[in-house]
Amino acid sequence: xNFPPADKSHQPRTEQIILxxxxxxTFAISSASVQEVRSVDNIAGMARDLPESHLKKVRHxxxxxxxxxxxxxxxxxxxxxxxxxxxxFFLRRTRTALLIDGIEKMTTMTRLQALSQAFQGEExxxxxxxTALDQAVVPVVHPEGFLSLEELTLLExxxxxxxxxxxxxxxxxxxxx
Amino acid sequence: MTAATETTQQSFVLLRLGERRFAxxxxxxxxxxxxxxxxxxxxxxxxxxGVILRRGRMIALCDIAEQLTxxxxxxxxxxxxxxxxxxxxxxxxxxxxxxxxxxINVEMMDASSNDSPHVDGWLxxxxxxxxxxxxxxxxxxxAETLLPAPLxxxxxxxx
Numbered sequence: 328x329n330f331p332p333a334d335k336s337h338q339p340r341t342e343q344i345i346l347x348x349x350x351x352x353t354f355a356i357s358s359a360s361v362q363e364v365r366s367v368d369n370i371a372g373m374a375r376d377l378p379e380s381h382l383k384k385v386r387h388x389x390x391x392x393x394x395x396x397x398x399x400x401x402x403x404x405x406x407x408x409x410x411x412x413x414x415x416f417f418l419r420r421t422r423t424a425l426l427i428d429g430i431e432k433m434t435t436m437t438r439l440q441a442l443s444q445a446f447q448g449e450e451x452x453x454x455x456x457x458t459a460l461d462q463a464v465v466p467v468v469h470p471e472g473f474l475s476l477e478e479l480t481l482l483e484x485x486x487x488x489x490x491x492x493x494x495x496x497x498x499x500x501x502x503x504x
Numbered sequence: 505m506t507a508a509t510e511t512t513q514q515s516f517v518l519l520r521l522g523e524r525r526f527a528x529x530x531x532x533x534x535x536x537x538x539x540x541x542x543x544x545x546x547x548x549x550x551x552x553x554g555v556i557l558r559r560g561r562m563i564a565l566c567d568i569a570e571q572l573t574x575x576x577x578x579x580x581x582x583x584x585x586x587x588x589x590x591x592x593x594x595x596x597x598x599x600x601x602x603x604x605x606x607x608i609n610v611e612m613m614d615a616s617s618n619d620s621p622h623v624d625g626w627l628x629x630x631x632x633x634x635x636x637x638x639x640x641x642x643x644x645x646x647a648e649t650l651l652p653a654p655l656x657x658x659x660x661x662x663x
Contacts, residue, residue: 352545371606436558443562444590444593445597448548448549449547450548450549457562459562463557464543464545
């Protein structure tokens with residue numbers, strides 16, 4: 328008796344994710360999107376103030392190689408009550424360094440459900456979708472969703488101003504919040 | 505109200521929101537389930553409370569009682585799981601209801617231009633005149649003006 332070959336399309340696709348906490352809320356991000364994880368204390372000496380940033384969620388930048396990354400406070404971004412952050416995710420292929428409270432664990436998701444069409448706000452840019460883990464629903468963030476093109480343009484302007492100021496007075500070593 | 509233009513009977517689910525009853529075309533109703541944990545996460549869609557998990561599917565929860573009766577439900581006995589269609593995608597939504605639901609077969613009278621946008625038509629049942637709800641007007645979704653023409657037709661179509 329011949330059995331048909333196993334259909335590979337039925338094998339569930341999996342993705343490694345990092346569960347992280349921001350103001351008591353759990354989020355997930357693809358581990359492939361996170362280039363590096365550092366403690367806030369570790370980067371404090373390298374962060375630079377952005378006094379003219381018009382974005383509440385971005386108050387500092389950091390130089391990495393030949394690129395300037397903007398430090399985004401995830402709590403402010405999501406409209407949550409900010410708490411002292413302890414870790415920073417440097418997100419691959421973005422200009423975002425993300426301030427978070429902590430990492431819960433690394434795990435695997437087998438299913439990513441697109442956000443319902445009922446969600447029509449900014450969350451459509453924030454999230455790739457939702458996943459269910461251990462009978463709980465976790466939003467999976469979009470690494471590119473933390474800073475829009477418009478926001479990046481504003482930040483570049485603020486960075487230019489900060490660079491001009493720092494030419495006269497050195498302000499490196501900001502307290503990252 | 506205008507005179508009935510359709511004479512064929514259709515199936516409707518009667519649902520209770522507080523003291524009032526409303527109807528949905530049965531073709532849009534998937535299931536009636538007991539209330540379960542609501543998962544909340546940051547979003548900017550104020551009409552939505554969060555999502556519920558049902559058989560592995562994450563379904564947005566939207567209380568439509570306040571829009572229809574002027575106050576939120578005191579008691580939620582069930583969540584009615586209904587579907588809406590956007591392009592080829594079936595989009596589920598959970599609606600808290602305050603009582604048992606009932607399946608009936610009746611004729612629907614079309615809504616008139618004077619009716620609210622959420623009224624798809626009218627039913628006469630058990631001495632009551634009952635609004636047939638148009639979910640797309642009560643629950644958030646893609647703006648109809650942004651939808652391609654065939655989809656606008658769908659949004660207006662009677663089930």
